Amino acid sequence: MILEKSGNLLDADTEALVNAVNTVGVMGKGIALPALVETVERYGIQSIAIPALGCGHGGLTWEEMGPLIRTTLEPLAATVEIRLYPPVPSR
Template identity: 35%
Template sequence: MIEATRGNLLEADAEALVNTVNCVGVMGKGIALQFKRAFPKNFTEYAKACKGKEIKPGKVMVFETGNMLNQRYIVNFPTKRHWKEKSRMGDIETGLMDLCAQVQRLNIQSIAIPPLGAGLGGLNWHEVRQRIEAAFETMPEVRVLLFEPEGRTAPSGYLGAPKARA
């Protein structure tokens, strides 16, 4: 089930939070910077994985937070090869395949997803949203909180109206 929402993804009531990253170990802007500040251990592991050339397009990195209930996992999702570059739709598509595989492997029941590559990455949100919907359509038991880019409205067919937070 996909629910469109807005607000602070880091406060989402979800078992897993998706963090958009690049493949060079920099979390300097956008939501990645927020994750770096909120989850410094995740950043350390991510930077180490980048240094070891383990972070690649199409391959997510799952970090266990140690929380027992919500926000148990941070899923670092490469949307850019380098922070200076724009995102590529092909990388989003292959990344979504791996994301869904990890959701199934870990039996994740709820996940919060930002607009993958549609912010600083420059991709068209409508096209990205379609790919996210297609990726999760075979997993209706998973609650997907899909965070809309600021200033956008939810398309018809989404459950619930977007929620504004103070």
């Protein structure tokens, strides 16, 4: 199941909290979503909380990233509770 949540991701009652990282280790070099899927499967993780990967410092919008994140994580949704935390609009 994939849910959109609000609030502080650090307060999420999940097995794992996802931190933004990419496949090269420097900003702007891609998001490691396939590696995330592999890690969740390998370790049998049942619930994860995910921030708005690629948004903010990454320069992408949630409108771009939300669907990509959902599509990539969809194969896990039957067995893993996935909580997405979209960016909070600026005031």
